[in-house]
Amino acid sequence: MKIELLKCHGSNNDFVLIDDLQHTYQFSEEDRVSIAKTLCDREGLVGGDGILFVEQTEVADARMRMFNPDGSEAEMCGNGLRCVARYASEQFNKTQLVIETKEANLTVEQKGDIFENIPSFEVAIEPVSLEPASLPLKTDEEEHIDQNIPALSEDLKFSAVSVPNPHLIAMVDQVDDEQLSAIGKEANGNKTLLPNGVNVSFVQNLGDQKVFVRTYERGVGLTNACGTAMSASSLNTVLLNYNQPDEEIFVFNRGGFVICVVHVEDGEYRIKLRGNATYEYKTTVRLTENKVEELTERETFETEAKAYEALQAYASQEIERYQ
């Protein structure tokens, strides 16, 4: 199988974008799973936190399907959607588009750069639900906000949110990666409690509408950043009165930062996520027997990489101030 790919990232949550708008690859569902496992393998030539298939659709400008490195398909991907937004906006020469995702058609828009020379996109993160059944999280409660889940931790309190992929979020004083990994693995292994698995985030409140978020992603493990997790975490900080609705929340992560705004209207929540959509390189590969062979020299985006280094340096400095 010969595939042209674009390697890109949102907050250094990195993806392999495959354009099925221009091409007609006609991948089977099995192909998609095998492409995800093979191309995302960090030991292989490409590596990534997921695959973004950009496809034709009748109901929106384009359709995004997102597969995790373990081959599972996610309902949504916030950082990935920004990359797809940029790619589709360039294809259609439009700054505002609608992208079909697994559960919703979402508005995406090119917005002012979040940092010098960083092409930035804002995407809608919807539908949002606090109903445990929407994750699903097995419980009799109507909502599970800032409460213990003894099967996962004696002392941490979690909020269950779907956006619409499933998230558990805990506020912490300091992020402990080992503890987060252990809880993430446990939560994803406990199919009685969480039949579809879950993304688990630790959130450190930094004050002044700023937070730091670290996530153990379902189907991946610890990543530099997770867009839907940062959106769900921002909502959690509004629900718990750490941050204000309708105002920008700066969300720092291991790979940079994004800006989230949480809107609350008649008990309904809408979240906007704004951040970078950075291209790394383009190449063509051939996949054979779970092996990747590169057929062309990589076309790299050096200027973008340089600009992003400055953003990353700023974000790292900010994070260090609070460690």
Ligand SMILES: N[C@@H](CCC[C@H](N)C(=O)O)C(=O)O
């Ligand atoms: N990194 C993504 C989320 C990708 C899907 C997630 N691992 C899941 O299975 O729900 C993001 O930026 O939102």
